Amino acid sequence: MPSIETKYFGTLPCAEGSVFDFPQGLPAFEDEKTFVLIESPEGAPLVFLQSMARASLCFLALPILVVDKNYQLAIAPEDLEALSLDIERQPELGPEVTVLALVSLHDELVATANLMAPVVLNVKIRRGLQAIRRDFLYSPEYPVNAHPAQKNAAEEVC
């Protein structure tokens, strides 16, 4: 099995099924054409999008439904086409596509997830792209880990 240098996990064997082609790269990283999806029990619920070519480049991500359990996909027809998916409908989360929100860390370790531009992976053909929404219905900086105290307070109000 081929192995890969990673930012967080040293050298890992990489299973063929976890390697995804990104023909367009990612915005601001257009030259990075291959990423490996790393899911590890120690990292859960985070998953990792590790660049194959550059060990120092690894995005943190969360499954989109972990961030927002009611998230509605709105992938543009040209993005569906680029992923070889049916352009007449939105794909089914799970069997057809894995959808991830990239995570950014800010001061005080506040994490936000980009719900405006989810990474969509066609699991069957192992191709991915970042599908930028046009509708501005979801934030590119959606907070994912409210301070525990605030979280409890919010739960009490609800």
Added chain:
Amino acid sequence: MLVLRRRAGESFLIGDEIEVELLAVTQQGAKIGIRAPKETIVLRKELKITQEQNAHAASSPSLRDLEQTIRKLRP
């Protein structure tokens, strides 16, 4: 924000060198043509935001910060 009303085929100027023409309006949206010097960068706003978010996300944390982050994210 300056708001202009334009019909298909009409245009407006930004400075001396940039012309924006409304080519067509359909139910799906407006088709816009832009004439500008080669060095002017024209980007869809959401793409610019995504580039900035990705650049920030790529400066992902050290292993120690990562462990703390994961601890915080766990329910």
